[in-house]
Amino acid sequence: MLYLTVKRETLISRLYLFPSNPGQIQAVEQQESKFQGSKRFPNTRPEQSFKLNSSFRLNIPCSTSITPPRIHLIHRDTTPSFFKVVMEITGIEMELIGDDERIVWKETLQKYEFITETHSTSAVLGAGGPAESSLTGSAEQQLRSVRTEFVKRVSRPALNELLDGLLQHTVINQEEMESVKVIAERAEKARDIIDMVLRKGTESCSRMINLLGELDPCLCSLLQINSVGVPT
Template sequence: MEGGGDVVYRTNITTSLQDPCLTSMAHVTDEGIEFIRPQKITETHVVLNITGFSGYGNVKDEDSPPDPVRALVLLFYRPPEDPDPESLINVLLLPKNVSLWDVQRTRKKLVGHEWYIETSPHCKLQPNQVYTLSTCPNNDLVEVQPTEAEFDEDSYDNYFPSFQVNWETTLKHLKLILKDTDSSLVVWERRVCLMSTGKRKSCGPNTANAPPNERLLNIRSCFIDGISEPVLKNLLDKLLETKVMTDSERESVDGMDNRRDKARFVIDTVRKKGEAAGSEMIEFLCEVDPFLCGHLGLM
């Protein structure tokens, strides 16, 4: 394509040369390649003065592997239920941009009750690459199915597990190791804390049939002690979106430095607003942290 008049290009090519006499640029045209001197070089740009347009772009070998993407390894635990002694962890490999809220809500509809295990989920995975999950202890008592799975960053809407880990004995801790199958490089490794008995005991009396306000009052101390800062923020977002809490109340919470004070303010504020508000808080809490709700006896 021909251009009329002078055209000044600025390109952010990194160079340590500040003398235009020592640098040449390739100008690609239909007739061939012309090497021209830059008009000006700065610390961040090379300025050219040319009379046509240059075809250029980023190129990559079509056989080269895709770049790694930021991903999440999410764990959902299903404890044993009498008389079945089997415990199960569903391991999901997902891209980082998924919402944990959506994952929990969808899986609750699909499989019912399970507890999200809060651990650092971040890693980098290559699309369409096969990964291997192993455990420690690595013996016949702990089974991983399948042992290998491909990371698909595009097809994940149903949030099916990539791996399932099951065992029929009592474990307090379990280490999970995710490796690149081809290179054996460890891309994610965590030590997961499990319940010593395989079941979580409820905090306080069973008040499933009590009014929501009474249920919140009964679990008040355990809620204040047990809720984490990220879960509390998610809960606050839900309460604000549904107008259970007001903007000024949210600002009051944000102005507090102590997590326990924040939790105390939230549960007491909602409790005083009636049964409908209390019921919504219980529902939201069960969605954002089923593990804690099981401990509190709310599920």
Template sequence: MSSISLLSFQCDAGRFECSVSALRWVCEEKLSFRYQFCSWEEHRVRLSATTYMPAGPLLNITVTAGKMEEVHLPHWICVDHNSKMSDNFAVLHFDTCGDVWRKVSEVTRCHVKLLQPTFSLISVAFWRRIGFPVKVFYDVLIYMKKHQAALTLHVYLVPPDESRKQNLEKTENSCGSVRIIKPDPDRSMQLGDHYSLTTDKTDAMIQPSRRELRDDSNNSFEVFIRNADSDFLLRLESGKTTIWTCTIYKENYLSTDPTPGPSGANQQKNVPTEESYPTQESVPTEDSVLAEESYPTQESVPTEESYPTEESVPAEKKLFLVRTEFIGRVSDDVLNQLLDKLLEHRIINDGEMQSIRTKAKADKAREVIDTVRRKGTKPSSLLIAVLRELDLCLSKVLKLS
């Protein structure tokens, strides 16, 4: 997609989630609205005058018809279920007449709930108290540039803020760099702690050797390898704790194919990395800040995007090209429904289904897509068709619709 900074939706009454941004909403009548990702930078000075920090993407939401009963705004704070952390969250409205703070109705693992919302520039903020550590879930973005035999990687630790990612994308693309897509960390990081990026490539040079994780910085490392000609490992560490690892395959940087290797180098077009959550019909309960509720993904996807696919590309190749994105985005509930459909159509047998179903979400997603694509074109085409039926938004993000 060329840009996802502006999204438009139309829906009937119900509970919905946008697969692109993880924004959720509840409406009791037909609803039309649009929203845009905005940069925190021009508003950060106003926020710095308070004891709060940005805790979610800054969104400009406009309802054009109907009314939202609830909005669930995404956040990137690691919520401790043993604390009263929900008291530290607030929703901030930026307005020309003055900033407005609203108390949240509920905090879950990845969202805050706001009842009877009104909209302007809106985001989640978090009260950063002195002496209390703040843990966050940040993404890792990797951009590479090849100079004959030499390889340069820029590795960023950033919040899942689409506006910031878009700005990084533009900067890196203007220098001729392309993104290597790899899974994001499963573990949280602590603001103020120092992190090091290491590699098993003995001749690699990495600058800086370590850096403090900040919420107002892109937290970047540069990796330079003079004679890059083989696979190598990247590892993010804090002290003796490993936060994240990934393998950079030589196909990721030597091939002219824009998506070579197991995870591929890809000229990213502003597709955010996001967690996927189980789809349920129920509205969240109030008894736990960690009970992350889930809504059916919105069938009415951004109206301006259609994401055509090339009919000449075999289905198994299409699945290979979106493999990493699929693993990171698909929800556990959709995976279980996919398994039922694949068994029903005899693409997999009972043994395969039971073996896959017991795995953790990422491993389950990996097994589903790899098992099916290895079986050939017809099974792969069926998986694409079933995924389109179960999660149209995700299919469009993956350009499989």
């Protein structure tokens, strides 16, 4: 989870790193509510899930300071650990680097994406992301409204588990599952899955939203889609 705050000519970002957990999301949101002008900014998800007990460091070339130097990914009962970055107001290029010094996640934000001309603390925007309040409407309407962000942000492991769940709940059949499994490119696979479910109507969309809420609550929170009752 990435939060940005603008203070005069300084940009402060906080990148939280924690295992997927709805309770931890709530803890982060409560903590961030104490920071004036703090706004959550949608960030892309890594291609692969991070391993527990691994350590990571954050690299941002234009930063003034990054603390702490490393974060260990473990389950915590308290508010998750985060990297605090202080830098001048400019575009951001972030790289998260693992134990083996390989880049495991990258994010690039242009200045115009998160700040208006005023440079005030109220100028930080969740550009390109969904509204902060939860989406309303039918399950099909919700999925259609977040289609682009879903394709952009859902991870490969989540897609594979989602396919298994959709098959188990008879939203898709074996032939449909196999046709999607052979797609190598993550975004194309995500696009194929959500379009396939959308064509099947509201009940299938409800199943997908509920499954996604179980498999990746962080993504559901980011997309602001709600678990819904499945029509009988």
